Amino acid sequence: MPLDLAIEHASTSLLGMVILGLIAWGTWRLGYARMFTFPVGQIVMGLAVVDAVGLAFWS
Numbered sequence: 200m201p202l203d204l205a206i207e208h209a210s211t212s213l214l215g216m217v218i219l220g221l222i223a224w225g226t227w228r229l230g231y232a233r234m235f236t237f238p239v240g241q242i243v244m245g246l247a248v249v250d251a252v253g254l255a256f257w258s
Contacts (some may be wrong), residue, residue, distance in 0.1 A: 204257070211253040218246050 200208075206246040221243045225234035 207253065207257050210252055211257060214250045215255065216245060218243055221246070245256060 221239055222231075222234070225231075225237070225239040225243065228234075228236060229239070235244070
């Protein structure tokens with residue numbers, strides 16, 4: 200696997216793990232649906248867009 204492809208794969212995987220961690224934390228503290236009205240939910244959605252764009256370029 201070329202180095203640039205490996206770096207891109209690792210970064211999208213790491214970003215996905217951060218997103219899941221933030222969702223778990225926000226759900227535990229605030230509730231799943233309510234979380235998205237707070238800054239943590241907005242951060243999750245922003246990171247999800249960045250991750251989706253990265254996965255689109257990766258595929």
